[in-house]
Amino acid sequence: MDRFVVHAGRPLAGEVRVSGAKNAALKQMAASLLARGRTVLRNVPEIADVAVMAEVLGAIGATVTRHEPAVLVIDVPDEIVPEAPYDLVTRMRASINVLGPLLGRCGRARVALPGGDNIGRRKLDMHFRGLEAMGASFERRHGFIEARTPGLVGARTVLDFPSVGATENILTAAVLAQGTTIIENAAREPEIVDLAAFLNRMGATIFGSGTPTITVQGVSELFPVEHEVVGDRIEAGTFLMACGIAGGEVEINGTRMEHLDLVVMKLGEMGLKVSPTSQGLWARSDGRLSAVDIATLPFPGFGTDFMPLAVTLLAVAQGTSIVTENVFDGRFGFVDELLRLGADIHTEGRHAVVRGVHRLSGAPVRALDVRAGAALVLAGLAADGETVVHDPYHVDRGYVNLAAKLASLGADVHRAST
Numbered sequence: 001m002d003r004f005v006v007h008a009g010r011p012l013a014g015e016v017r018v019s020g021a022k023n024a025a026l027k028q029m030a031a032s033l034l035a036r037g038r039t040v041l042r043n044v045p046e047i048a049d050v051a052v053m054a055e056v057l058g059a060i061g062a063t064v065t066r067h068e069p070a071v072l073v074i075d076v077p078d079e080i081v082p083e084a085p086y087d088l089v090t091r092m093r094a095s096i097n098v099l100g101p102l103l104g105r106c107g108r109a110r111v112a113l114p115g116g117d118n119i120g121r122r123k124l125d126m127h128f129r130g131l132e133a134m135g136a137s138f139e140r141r142h143g144f145i146e147a148r149t150p151g152l153v154g155a156r157t158v159l160d161f162p163s164v165g166a167t168e169n170i171l172t173a174a175v176l177a178q179g180t181t182i183i184e185n186a187a188r189e190p191e192i193v194d195l196a197a198f199l200n201r202m203g204a205t206i207f208g209s210g211t212p213t214i215t216v217q218g219v220s221e222l223f224p225v226e227h228e229v230v231g232d233r234i235e236a237g238t239f240l241m242a243c244g245i246a247g248g249e250v251e252i253n254g255t256r257m258e259h260l261d262l263v264v265m266k267l268g269e270m271g272l273k274v275s276p277t278s279q280g281l282w283a284r285s286d287g288r289l290s291a292v293d294i295a296t297l298p299f300p301g302f303g304t305d306f307m308p309l310a311v312t313l314l315a316v317a318q319g320t321s322i323v324t325e326n327v328f329d330g331r332f333g334f335v336d337e338l339l340r341l342g343a344d345i346h347t348e349g350r351h352a353v354v355r356g357v358h359r360l361s362g363a364p365v366r367a368l369d370v371r372a373g374a375a376l377v378l379a380g381l382a383a384d385g386e387t388v389v390h391d392p393y394h395v396d397r398g399y400v401n402l403a404a405k406l407a408s409l410g411a412d413v414h415r416a417s418t
């Protein structure tokens with residue numbers, strides 16, 4: 001029965017280092033399948049999702065080993081089995097990211113279809129449409145998607161929404177396709193830019209990552225390389241919000257302020273001071289923050305992954321905020337847990353009205369997904385008495401030692417197991 005145990009305490013103080021980004025590392029692990037030989041990824045977070053992706057790559061035929069805590073070595077043989085099994089895909093949706101690399105490398109792929117999800121519907125239609133435009137065909141059979149192509153050919157795809165996963169699958173298929181692929185309305189997240197940087201280092205020719213138009217000139221072969229994964233902006237944002245909730249002054253290293261522009265702007269409007277440093281960010285909170293309205297959008301908008309953390313911060317801010325979730329249609333489930341802690345929040349469809357209260361009131365709650373779980377840990381920093389967050393495995397999927405890192409800043413948080 002593992003759980004996080006949290007008490008409100010002193011304001012935060014000190015320095016903390018963020019790990020490599022989960023959503024960059026996972027995609028680069030999948031993309032390593034594109035090259036035979038030994039890929040070395042540095043700054044890979046030691047989290048549960050990375051272990052699952054290592055199992056996925058293992059099922060495909062690669063050997064994944066951790067040489068040092070943050071260094072992953074991936075050996076990809078000449079012959080691989082282009083299949084991602086159901087038990088792994090259901091444990092982690094990002095397994096679907098092997099689809100593009102497998103189609104590019106093997107001309108076929110059999111990937112289990114992921115099932116439901118705690119944060120809303122997560123369709124894959126744009127992944128399939130983009131790959132179909134390049135000459136792939138898909139059949140759904142017995143819970144699997146079976147993809148084939150006589151050879152991918154570059155094509156122009158216009159996404160109806162800048163989907164992170166669709167952009168990545170199309171990009172990782174296009175690098176070995178014949179001719180030029182253009183992805184319009186592409187996702188612009190820093191993790192996409194890092195994936196493109198990794199692929200370019202491997203020998204791909206990609207222009208425009210980080211803009212809405214990505215152009216890929218296919219090459220015939222890619223080569224294994226060493227690459228350092230970008231720092232986790234979501235983890236950095238988690239510590240910023242923790243500083244807003246608990247008060248205090250912190251330095252957050254291993255990230256870049258331009259990856260958090262809108263988060264920093266909104267927190268600034270609320271009264272949190274944030275500045276860039278050579279290593280990352282500095283932040284200070286001098287008292288209770290003020291309410292602000294937030295609407296989530298794809299990067300460079302306010303990221304949906306920050307939303308549960310922001311709602312928690314707003315739940316103890318002064319005034320009333322309206323939070324609109326534009327990316328996922330079921331991401332307010334965690335609000336019921338915040339209500340158990342005495343928050344005053346009303347949700348209606350994609351909107352939440354958050355009326356700030358002075359203090360929350362500690363109680364047992366449950367993590368529903370990785371970010372919502374982290375948000376509940378932060379809520380405990382503003383709650384009287386003891387807050388116990390159950391099901392911490394959700395948090396372990398995306399955070400390296402969240403409790404220990406918060407404790408290193410002086411927070412009264414620990415992980416208990418009995």
Ligand code: EPU
Pocket residue numbers: 022023026093094120121122123124125126127128161162163164165166303304305327328329370371398
């Ligand atoms: N969508 C479609 N059709 C598609 C693809 C997406 O309708 O073909 C819709 C989805 O249903 C959703 C929206 O588009 O409503 C956004 O989906 P997107 O594809 O951008 O998200 P994702 O690739 O499934 C990644 C992250 C999420 C993060 C989102 C948005 C990974 C492994 N996951 O998901 O992170 O919230 O982008 O930035 O990279 C997390 O880390 O816990 C997490 C959920």
